[in-house]
Amino acid sequence: METNRNSQLSATDSNGRFLMPPQPAPTVENDEETFDLGRLGSVVRRRIGLVSGVALGTIAAGTGLLFFMDETTPAQYAGKFQILVEPVTAEDKLAKLSTQAQGGETQGGPQQIDVEQSSLDYETQILVLQSRKLMDPVVKEIQKKYPHITYEFLIGSGKLSVSRVSAMVNRTRQETKMIEVWYQDSDPEQV
Missing domain, CATH: 1.20.5 (Single alpha-helices involved in coiled-coils or other helix-helix interfaces)
Structure with a gap:
């Protein structure tokens, strides 16, 4: 008598179809994963x-x-002031347009004037404020109390800063009509 070693038990339903035997849930036996x-x-x-x-x-x-x-690290002290620099007024722009109109060079009527548009050159204003001719009287006054301060020291040391002020307007950074002069030093008396 011959025995079949590959035989499996199977169950059938009432219609004679074979049912799958229940499978046990997989278990994790790997030590690394526990x-x-x-x-x-x-x-x-x-x-x-x-x-x-x-x-x-x-x-x-x-x-x-x-x-x-x-x-x-020595403490740093700073002092600053702001200067309001007025741009060319709307009246000056109207006079310029009127002169252009009389000369036959019209590029639009008065309704196209942008009052907020400034024709003032701020970069030039900043260079003038830092010029030796304008700074020499200031440096001479400062040297009465602090003889080691020179024009070259102020401009070259990075302690003096002259820049145009910007502000956030409607979530965009816009330049203002002000110039800020800022000085920083470790000696509070010098500031």
Whole structure:
């Protein structure tokens, strides 16, 4: 008598169709994919001294560095003022357009005048404010109290800044009609 070693038990339903045997749920038997909370706890208990030491050492080093940098970096003081620079007025623009119209060079009527458009050259104004001719009397007055200050020192050191002020209007940065003069030094008396 011959036995079939590859035979399987099968069940049929009332219509004679074969039913699939129930499959067991797959189990994870790989040690790398299981999470053992007890094992993690024991690792943490063994390494708590090392973790605490590294954390405290990092905090101490950071705090020491902060105090060192605070003592070695001198405080900076700043002073500033702003100058309102008036652009050419609308009346001046109308007079210019009138002169152009009389000469036959019209490029549009008075309704096309943009009052907000400035014909003032701010970059030139800033260069004039920083010019030696304008700065020499100021430097001579400053030298009465601080003899080491020169024109070259003020302009070349980066401590003096003259720039056009900009502002946020409707979420866009727009240039204003002001120029700002700003000075920075570690000596509060000089500022």
